[in-house]
Amino acid sequence: MENTYTLNADLYIIPYEEKGRDSFIAYFPLQSLVFEINRDASEILDSLKKNPMVTDDPEVKSFLSDLVNLRLINNKKEPKPFAPFKDQPTPINTLLLLTDTCQLKCIYCYGEAKKKGVMMPMHIAKRAIDTITRNALEQKSGIIRIGFHGGGEPTLNWKVLKASYDYALETCKQNNFQLHSSICTNGIISKDKAKWIIDNIQDVAISMDGTPEMQFKQRPMQNGKSSFKAVSSTIDLFNKHNKIYTIRLTATEFSHKRLYEIIKYVMDRFSPPMICIEPLYICGRCETSGCKPPPLDDFINEMLSIYQLGRERSIPIQYSGNRIANLLSRFCGAQGSNFFITPKGYVTACLEVIELNSSRADFLIYGRYDPESNEFIYDTEKFKRLAGSQVHTFESCIDCFAKWHCAGDCIAKAPDLSQVTRIRNEYRCKLNKSLLRQSLIETMNNQIGMYGSKVMEGPGVLIP
Amino acid sequence: MEETKKMIPRIFSAVDLTHLQPNERIGLIGNENLRNRREFLEKLFKAGIAVGLPAILLSSCEPEIKYIVTDEEDCPTYTPTTGNNPCACNTDATATLSPKVVNTLPAKNSTFINDSSGVEIRIDIDKALDVTSITGALTLSPELSGGFDIHFYDLSKNNLPYKTSLALFKTGTSNKVVLVDDTTYTVTLKGTVKDINGKNLDGNGDGTGGDDFSFSFKTVKKYDSCICQSDCTCVGNKCTCQSYISCSCQSYSSCSCQSNTCYYCSCTNMGCPLYRI
Numbered sequence: 001m002e003n004t005y006t007l008n009a010d011l012y013i014i015p016y017e018e019k020g021r022d023s024f025i026a027y028f029p030l031q032s033l034v035f036e037i038n039r040d041a042s043e044i045l046d047s048l049k050k051n052p053m054v055t056d057d058p059e060v061k062s063f064l065s066d067l068v069n070l071r072l073i074n075n076k077k078e079p080k081p082f083a084p085f086k087d088q089p090t091p092i093n094t095l096l097l098l099t100d101t102c103q104l105k106c107i108y109c110y111g112e113a114k115k116k117g118v119m120m121p122m123h124i125a126k127r128a129i130d131t132i133t134r135n136a137l138e139q140k141s142g143i144i145r146i147g148f149h150g151g152g153e154p155t156l157n158w159k160v161l162k163a164s165y166d167y168a169l170e171t172c173k174q175n176n177f178q179l180h181s182s183i184c185t186n187g188i189i190s191k192d193k194a195k196w197i198i199d200n201i202q203d204v205a206i207s208m209d210g211t212p213e214m215q216f217k218q219r220p221m222q223n224g225k226s227s228f229k230a231v232s233s234t235i236d237l238f239n240k241h242n243k244i245y246t247i248r249l250t251a252t253e254f255s256h257k258r259l260y261e262i263i264k265y266v267m268d269r270f271s272p273p274m275i276c277i278e279p280l281y282i283c284g285r286c287e288t289s290g291c292k293p294p295p296l297d298d299f300i301n302e303m304l305s306i307y308q309l310g311r312e313r314s315i316p317i318q319y320s321g322n323r324i325a326n327l328l329s330r331f332c333g334a335q336g337s338n339f340f341i342t343p344k345g346y347v348t349a350c351l352e353v354i355e356l357n358s359s360r361a362d363f364l365i366y367g368r369y370d371p372e373s374n375e376f377i378y379d380t381e382k383f384k385r386l387a388g389s390q391v392h393t394f395e396s397c398i399d400c401f402a403k404w405h406c407a408g409d410c411i412a413k414a415p416d417l418s419q420v421t422r423i424r425n426e427y428r429c430k431l432n433k434s435l436l437r438q439s440l441i442e443t444m445n446n447q448i449g450m451y452g453s454k455v456m457e458g459p460g461v462l463i464p
Numbered sequence: 465m466e467e468t469k470k471m472i473p474r475i476f477s478a479v480d481l482t483h484l485q486p487n488e489r490i491g492l493i494g495n496e497n498l499r500n501r502r503e504f505l506e507k508l509f510k511a512g513i514a515v516g517l518p519a520i521l522l523s524s525c526e527p528e529i530k531y532i533v534t535d536e537e538d539c540p541t542y543t544p545t546t547g548n549n550p551c552a553c554n555t556d557a558t559a560t561l562s563p564k565v566v567n568t569l570p571a572k573n574s575t576f577i578n579d580s581s582g583v584e585i586r587i588d589i590d591k592a593l594d595v596t597s598i599t600g601a602l603t604l605s606p607e608l609s610g611g612f613d614i615h616f617y618d619l620s621k622n623n624l625p626y627k628t629s630l631a632l633f634k635t636g637t638s639n640k641v642v643l644v645d646d647t648t649y650t651v652t653l654k655g656t657v658k659d660i661n662g663k664n665l666d667g668n669g670d671g672t673g674g675d676d677f678s679f680s681f682k683t684v685k686k687y688d689s690c691i692c693q694s695d696c697t698c699v700g701n702k703c704t705c706q707s708y709i710s711c712s713c714q715s716y717s718s719c720s721c722q723s724n725t726c727y728y729c730s731c732t733n734m735g736c737p738l739y740r741i
Contacts, residue, residue, distance in 0.1 A: 023476070032481040033501070041473035063473040070504055071497050325484040444479045447516030 005064045006052040009072040010080070012401030013042050013049075014437060027440065029327060029404045030078050033070070034444055048073070081329040081404055083336055085387035089347075089367070089378055091339030092136040093145035093180075094128045096120060097354055098161055099343050100151035103188045104227055106219045107291045108250060110284035110352040111151035115222050118343040119157045124369050125164035128341045131376055133171050144172065147182040147203075151343065151354045155189045155197075165200060184248070186219070187231035194237050204245040205276070206235060210255070210262035217254055218291075235270050246318075248276045251302075256294040259302040260309065267313050276318040277306065279431065281413050283352065296427055300434045307438075321406045321432035324439040329390040331407045334364065336387030345369030347376055349386050350412040363417035386411075389420055396424045401440075406432040478508055479516030562666035562673030563591035563659040566626050568651070570681040578683035582640025585651060587677075588626035591659040592618060601654040602630060606647065611635050643683050650680045 010030045016023040024042035026035040037045070044060060047053055055061060067073045098120045102113030132144045146168045148154035148161050155161060165181060172179040182203035189197070197204060209218045212228040221227050238245050247266060251259055259277075266275060280286065280293040293299070303319060310317035320331075330336065334349040341347060342354040347367030353360045366386060367378035391397050391408040409432060411417070413425045480501060505515045567588035570576055585604070595616050602614050613636065617629040630653070632641050643649065655675040657665040664673030 019476075031497075032484065033478070034481060035478045036476040038472075038474040038476065040471040041475065044471060044473050057471060060471050060473060063475075066475075066504060069500050071500065443481060443484070444477065444516060447479050447481075448477055448514045 002054050002056045003061060003064075004052055004054050005048060005068070005073050007045075007048040007073055008075045009078050010404075011045060011049060011072070012399070013046055014401055014440075016441075018441070025440070025444075027401050028072060029401065030080060031070075031072060032327075033072075034440065036444070080392060081327050081407075082392070083328075083330050083387075083390060085336045085384070087380055087384065089337075089339060089383055090135045090139065091337060092132050092139060092141050092143070093147070093333075093337070093339060094132050095147040095149050095338070095340040095351060096125050096128060096154070096161075096164060097149050097151050097340060097342050097348075097351055098125075098154040098157035100354065101156050102150070102152035102186065103156070103221055104153070104186050104219050105222045105224075106285065107289040108218065108252065108280050108282075108284065108286050110281075111354060112284045113150065113152035117152055120160055120341070120343040120345075122160050122163055123374075124341060124345045125160055126167055127369060127374060127376065128339070129164060129168045129171060132339065133175065133177070136177060137175060142176075143178040143180060144168065145180040145182070147184075148201075149184045149340075149351050151351075153186050153188065154183060155185055155193050157343075158193065162196070185234075186227070187234040188221075188227060189234055191233075191237060194234050195241075198238065198241045198243045204238070204243065205248050206231065206238075206245055207248045207250075208235075209249050211265050214255060214258075214262055218250065218252060232269070235272070239270065244273050246274045246276055247272045248278070250280055251277055251294050251299060252280045253292045253294055256298060257302070259294070259299070260305050263306050263309060263317075267309070267315055272315065274316045274318060275310070276320075277303065278320060279427070281352075281410075281425075281428075293427065296430060300431060303431075303435055304438055307435075319431075319435060321409055321428055322435035322439055323405050324436060324443060326407075327404045328407045329392060329404070331391075331410050334386060334411055335389050336383070341369070347378065352412055360412060360417055363420075364412060394421050394424075396422055400433065402433050402436045405436050475508065475513060477514040477516075478505055480505060481516075561591075562663045562671070563589050563593060563628075563657070564666050564669060565653065565677045565679075566590045568679050572679040573681065575682040575684055578643055578645045579640075580642065582634070583643050583683070584640050585632040587630045587651070587653055589628040589630070589659075589665075591627050591661075591663075593628040593630075594658045594660050594662070597656060597658040598630065601657045602632075603652045603654075604632065604641075605650045605652070606644075608641055608643075612641050613637075645683055648680055648682045650678055652676055652678045 009028050012027045012029070014025040014027060016025045016036060019036065022039040024037050024039065026037050026042065026045055028034065035041075041063060044053070044063065053064075055064070064073060068075075100111050100113050100117035101115070101119065102109070102111075102117075104113070106113075129144070129146065132146075136142070136144045146165065168181075169179055171177070180203075181201045182205075183197060183201045184205040184207065185197070187206045187208055207219075208228075208231045209215050212226065215228040215231065216226040219227055235245070235247070247270065249262070249266070255262055263275060263277070266272065279299055280291060282292065286292075294302075303317075307317050332338070338349045339347060340349065340351050342365075344354075345368055346354065346356065346365050347369075348354060348361075348365045350360070350364045353364040355361065356365060358365075363382070364386070366382040367376050369375075370377045389408075389411055391403050394403070394408045397403040397408050409425060409428050411420050413428060414420045414423060415425060416423055482498070509515045565587055567586075569584050569586040587602075593616075595618075598614060598616060604612065612632045612634065615631045615633055615638075617631065619627050619629060632651075633639060634641055653665060653667065653676065655665050655667050655673065655677075665675070665677060666673045667675040667677035
């Protein structure tokens with residue numbers, strides 16, 4: 001008897017060349033299920049992706065009936081990730097971009113931070129905290145989150161940083177909320193400031209580029225001197241106090257073919273709890289310095305070696321586009337929840353875009369502080385455009401196995417923001433897919449490999 | 465596809481990745497589906513095909529799920545303009561249905577390393593039970609020396625896929641029961657158990673109440689060390705994970721990552737997956 005089969009699950013067929021020409025991976029990301037299959041199976045599934053199938057072949061029926069039992073076929077549509085949003089921003093988190101002043105003159109600085117820039121005044125920071133508190137009360141969230149970040153170095157606006165933290169803390173006490181705090185710093189800070197951060201800020205990221213040579217090359221002081229010693233002193237202090245932090249490192253053409261050694265150095269020297277690596281995105285000062293990202297294929301290979309090194313050393317390595325554990329419809333909060341306040345009081349969805357004259361401002365700056373009303377006012381059309389830019393609307397991602405993981409990648413790095421649904425950043429897209437594919441294969445192999453020993457602790461596990 | 469070609473589709477390996485996902489995601493895959501999946505993987509496993517079994521077999525659906533169907537026809541309660549109104553992924557059974565067992569601890573037919581300090585034995589049922597019907601209705605074979613008490617948990621006010629839990633404890637204590645190594649135990653809940661609407665237990669899941677539910681599991685002697693993936697550190701026989709995001713421990717019960725602070729997640733909550741300066 002003939003049966004009709006209709007695929008109802010998101011399915012991606014990925015060639016598995018490492019296992020041979022006739023080997024494929026069938027990946028059902030939204031079902032968290034993955035098979036290694038042969039060519040015939042891949043052709044059947046490929047065909048099913050296009051059209052329902054009618055067959056009376058017993059071999060094919062047997063194969064498909066298993067998938068029916070798994071509710072991958074002939075079932076109702078599977079739920080997909082989606083981030084609901086309202087017509088107006090209702091953030092309960094804020095990131096205060098306290099200044100565009102910085103002691104460093106990094107060759108790739110997206111903010112082109114200056115020796116003397118703009119400092120956010122306290123009344124704007126305070127109003128941002130009031131705004132998220134009001135929303136948190138309405139939403140009964142029980143928590144607000146406040147973060148401090150660049151353009152420049154946030155600790156250079158220390159008075160406002162500390163005062164806004166104290167204000168947020170007091171607000172939370174009054175409302176019986178939790179306060180979550182974070183900071184990203186260049187690490188050029190006094191011991192007193194570092195100690196305060198250790199005692200008060202929960203999530204700390206330090207931007208630094210590894211070896212003294214690379215730090216000097218890519219992240220020199222404004223006066224041209226090396227910044228390595230000052231940054232390493234701060235990290236040493238964090239380590240001394242067992243502070244959890246992340247080192248965030250930018251890979252460029254200068255780290256090409258040396259990245260593995262650089263990361264190894266960072267691990268040996270600092271033993272950080274986590275390292276985040278991002279390839280350079282050309283913007284800001286890159287335009288004048290001419291700094292470029294590392295060649296893609298070599299960078300992919302280097303990253304794969306570095307992930308392995310991280311596993312050997314038990315130091316997690318993160319890259320924002322490789323998120324095998326995530327199933328998301330948006331890459332980050334830029335698509336509907338970021339409430340980042342620039343030093344001048346603009347509301348931006350992306351911390352890389354803080355000035356109205358930025359080429360990306362039209363898309364990403366969606367509000368401003370209004371001194372007359374003492375409120376933030378929003379361009380709701382811009383906000384809705386950002387919030388609606390989720391991966392299921394990206395034509396360019398329709399048939400990509402990585403789409404629910406990288407969620408279409410960083411929209412701010414799309415080559416043309418007016419066509420964000422159609423055109424992706426090819427460099428990052430290929431990088432994401434390569435690293436995710438490898439993560440998927442490693443996860444498969446590790447999970448299968450665990451059964452080599454036959455016995456596992458915990459209930460629910462088979463022993464043959 | 466060419467009609468003349470003889471297709472011989474084959475699966476060489478199958479891996480369940482639910483351990484990577486948050487609970488709400490697993491809630492949407494659905495307990496029934498996960499049960500089917502486990503049976504399928506077991507079938508492959510017994511046929512000598514490499515499998516990666518699910519680390520989490522059954523899970524609850526969180527009240528605030530973020531994964532929702534985007535197609536309105538599939539989800540009538542979804543209203544895109546106002547947002548924050550996700551579909552519920554579990555609905556309560558109606559009063560006319562018989563109560564069913566939706567989860568057991570240990571899992572049915574599982575084999576696990578015996579914990580000499582005690583083992584949690586629990587049965588979760590999808591409806592609120594009539595507590596008076598439970599007396600004498602739950603047995604464990606072989607019997608435990610000293611017997612056991614049944615603790616009854618009414619979870620009907622919680623947003624869980626089960627409304628009642630029955631747990632076995634050492635007599636007169638709140639301690640887990642101590643089991644013997646290398647023994648197959650069978651737990652039976654009789655079909656005489658009733659829910660608050662007077663419906664008898666549907667033990668075999670055929671839609672008709674009145675039949676017993678049984679499950680078995682086997683204890684094995686504890687080994688000297690646990691097995692975990694390379695990004696977890698073995699300390700004694702415990703897995704210590706460096707961070708949640710990289711944790712791939714197979715068993716949550718043996719992994720301290722579950723209670724770890726996860727600053728990656730916090731960062732995500734800030735709306736920014738990674739910081740950058």
